[in-house]
Amino acid sequence: MKLKVLIIGGTGYIGKRLVKASLEQGHDTYVLQRSDIGLHVEKVQMLLSFKKQGARLLIGSFDNHRSLVEAVKQVDIVICTISARMGDAMEQGRAIFDEKMVVRKAIEDAGIPFTYVSANCFAGIFVGGLCQVGRFIPSWESVVLYGDGNRKAVFMDEDDVAAYTIRTIDDPRTVNKTVYLRPPANILSQREVVGIWEKLIGKELKKSSLSEQDILNIMKEKDLAEQGVWSHCYHFFYQGCLANFEVEDDAEEAFLLYPDIKYTKMEDYLKQYI
Numbered sequence: 001m002k003l004k005v006l007i008i009g010g011t012g013y014i015g016k017r018l019v020k021a022s023l024e025q026g027h028d029t030y031v032l033q034r035s036d037i038g039l040h041v042e043k044v045q046m047l048l049s050f051k052k053q054g055a056r057l058l059i060g061s062f063d064n065h066r067s068l069v070e071a072v073k074q075v076d077i078v079i080c081t082i083s084a085r086m087g088d089a090m091e092q093g094r095a096i097f098d099e100k101m102v103v104r105k106a107i108e109d110a111g112i113p114f115t116y117v118s119a120n121c122f123a124g125i126f127v128g129g130l131c132q133v134g135r136f137i138p139s140w141e142s143v144v145l146y147g148d149g150n151r152k153a154v155f156m157d158e159d160d161v162a163a164y165t166i167r168t169i170d171d172p173r174t175v176n177k178t179v180y181l182r183p184p185a186n187i188l189s190q191r192e193v194v195g196i197w198e199k200l201i202g203k204e205l206k207k208s209s210l211s212e213q214d215i216l217n218i219m220k221e222k223d224l225a226e227q228g229v230w231s232h233c234y235h236f237f238y239q240g241c242l243a244n245f246e247v248e249d250d251a252e253e254a255f256l257l258y259p260d261i262k263y264t265k266m267e268d269y270l271k272q273y274i
Helices: 015-024 041-052 065-073 091-109 158-168 190-201 212-220 224-239 266-273
Strands: 004-008 028-033 056-059 077-080 115-118 142-146 152-156 177-180 187-189 206-210 251-253
Touching (some): 015 158, 142 224, 152 158, 190 266
Parallel strands (some): 028 056, 142 206
């Protein structure tokens, strides 16, 4: 079914992929254009590119309630690229999730149909650097493991995240539910990601490790924004919070809902760096 889809954050890291996926799947695609976007030449060029591909631009801003209401009135579906809840997050990374929970509660209290997509770890941010914070290209020499490197996480190609997300918008099975993106082959530990890379390059990397206390000490030296990044690392790779639970009955797994989507396995993802 062809729908009118508004994407908020369409020039962002994942938002631009959602715009592309929505257009590819045949939906009338709208992108929220902030009034101050003219100050950012790259984002202007991206919006113009979307327009050439068939997307429509709607002026709106979070600072202007009326503009948002007018934009939302024109569409069937709104996709916001702000991520969902981490209820057990450390204080350093929790503030942003607490703010999002306020939005979630307002949506649910208002009776607005929703779908939350749990996208897990974006491959470009995590797998490219072998899960090392701030590294986006895999080393051919060495790697730092978090603890023993054996805690499982879930890694997703960003284009696959977008494809799965757009598929949910006209699927009654996803209404008022959380949809988890965690295909079995991509539930991996850091050590397994490193092992895949070593196999591809035919070479074993020199390994060192950071203990749990090392991470906590590093966080003390960082500003608030960086503390948030490191706290996520702590939860993912020391606590294994992304893969240490079973999907509940009131949630869905995208891998099972859409078996026709051929998702990217991390071995194939890492091949592009060779």
